[in-house]
Amino acid sequence: MTGDGNPTAAQLVVTVPQPDDSGANTADRYEWQAAMAAAQGLSLYLDAIDEDGRLASDEDRRIICEYHEDWVAVHGDNAVLVSGKHRDPEVGAYTTINQLADKGGLAHLFLRWHALKEKPTCKLVTTGGLSNGAPQDLEAAAKRLRLRRLANETFSITKQDVPVVNSLHSAIRTYGESHLPREWTGEEALSLDEQKTQTARFLSALSIDHAQVMRAHLPHAAPNMFAKPVVDRLSLETPPEAVWQAVLGLFRTRMRAAGPNSTGALPTVFESVIGTGVPTVEDSERALANRIVTMQDIHIAIVTATVNPGAYQPIAPPIRMTRAAVKMAAGECSDNSIERAEQLRRDYHRYWHNRMSGDPTAIADREKFRRLLLRISDKATTPKVRASSPWGAALWNELQDVIDGIPAEEIPVGLDADLLLGGISDLANVCQIWFSERFDVDAEIARLRARRGTAA
Structure with a gap:
């Protein structure tokens, strides 16, 4: 809790249950999302280590996989909800705000952000690109609103931002209809102006990374794009491919909630004893342990790849001698x-x-x-x-x-x-x-x- 008793974004992420299940994932989608989460994990790791490549004993940066969104990056009291959406080349860029709300997952992001009391920030990571017109206007409006929020200016919707806010509000109502918050439905619902102000606040918390590498190019591009900066910073002689495969394997496992848990598969026995009180933040995070990747986990993966790089190198095909x-x-x-x-x-x-x-x-x-x-x-x-x-x-x-x-x-x-x-x-x-x-x-x-x- 903060000093005023209000829970932080990081605390809400682990204590508030998911309002809905995010649904089934295909193997290809899991692979790409795991790679994008691994890239963010390596970025957090690079920020966390000191000049000598050491992690502080109390380093708390971590990524929670497949919970609330595709993954959540957590540091201190802050949390970023991340939606990862691969968009194949033949589908093309996002051309409308409706597409961003539906296929881009912004409606779902809004609902999770709202359920977490508007505390986290949000990010859409995608390969799609944004076409001229409304999608790029939305990105520009989000940047303007974010700058005003960061500068602690009085929050308001300018005339320039009204068309984007109205369109996104309408799209959220359409594509998030089955899970809209109570404040948006029923006789005591917020007025449309109040709902649109809430939509603008969501935009101020949103960033879009819309130029990520395509799934087909990822195996060849990822080691140099994501692992090499870490290898160079640590002055390792380990091939970036080995480091990348070690860290990616870690995220593949956590994306399926298959990571280690201190209690293994042992059942909980005394979970409803009267007088024990509600679970603490620590209890809630412990229950999510098999979904969490810490900086210490990434460090161990990198050390393992350094000690035995051959275990993470792709197996070379047999050489034809004709x-x-x-x-x-x-x-x-x-x-x-x-x-x-x-x-x-x-x-x-x-x-x-x-x-x-x-x-x-x-x-x-x-x-x-x-x-x-x-x-x-x-x-x-x-x-x-x-x-x-x-x-x-x-x-x-x-x-x-x-x-x-x-x-x-x-x-x-x-x-x-x-x-x-x-x-x-x-x-x-x-x-x-x-x-x-x-x-x-x-x-x-x-x-x-x-x-x-x-x-x-």
């Missing part, structure tokens, strides 16, 4: 393309082995087919394809397009487009087709074998 695979890898074809090419090459060999077992025309047909494939390769290796650097993946895609366009009558009986690609892979294996500029393939294979032997 000439075709090494040449495609040099052209930066994807692992999937290389695996497919290798399989199709085996199928191609099987086809000709079966033909030659009893067909006297097979040798002539195979030579004719080889010339066809070389012509296809020559046609596909255009200056446009080679303009990209590296150009192996572009050539592989172009070869597939050219092959798909070959008339059926030009393809030997029993072959199909996939086996033609197998033939391309076979010609690459004998160095008649390249996916990059020429290099010493055998020397590269020897180098890869030596590296694999050293790693073993």
Whole structure:
């Protein structure tokens, strides 16, 4: 409690029950949200450590996962409710305030903020972006109102902010209808002007981070974006990827309320004994222990990654040692393309082995087919394809397009487009087709074998 007996935002967060369940999450949504929460956790950690990388014994910064909102950042008496909303590229930016209230979760954020007596601040973290017009106007109004609140100015809604406040108030009533506070419904409800003033106060507590990294790019971007600043600050030689995976794993666990609890799964026995009093703030926070990530937790994760970075590094795929695979890898074809090419090459060999077992025309047909494939390769290796650097993946895609366009009558009986690609892979294996500029393939294979032997 504060000196005047009023609970703080941090105390309310852990003592006030959730007014409603936030609903089911898909695995992809959990993963992205866990990553965004981990990024904020690392940011809090960076603020918490001193110049020597040490945490104070009474450091209390922490993140509570999947409670009230997607997560809540807590420090001292303060709390920030965070709603994390991934928005796929094909959906595009938020174009209306209604979309922000509904799909962006602002209506839900308002309801949780109201239930917590308007004490926390609020943040929307999203990939969506804000289009010109009403969404950007809302963000600008929130900044203006926030500056006036921080300056302790008399709170008022200026003429400039009226359209945004009116629109957001209407959207909250629409998309939060089933859980609207009592003050907004019934005969004794606040007047519309009073509700709009409350909406403006919510805006003054709101910030929007609308340019976060997309889910598809997160595995590659996150280590350098979020973990490297911590690695650099601590002067660690640990790869940022290892630190990121260690901390992300911590948040993945807490997001599912699967973290450690001092009492494990033991049931509570004397929870309703008369005279014991209501649970304290400490009791309430203890009950949420398996959802909470502290700075000490993050510190331990970083130390663990530093001691054993290999445990958090992604497992390297097996190195293909065929000439075709090494040449495609040099052209930066994807692992999937290389695996497919290798399989199709085996199928191609099987086809000709079966033909030659009893067909006297097979040798002539195979030579004719080889010339066809070389012509296809020559046609596909255009200056446009080679303009990209590296150009192996572009050539592989172009070869597939050219092959798909070959008339059926030009393809030997029993072959199909996939086996033609197998033939391309076979010609690459004998160095008649390249996916990059020429290099010493055998020397590269020897180098890869030596590296694999050293790693073993």
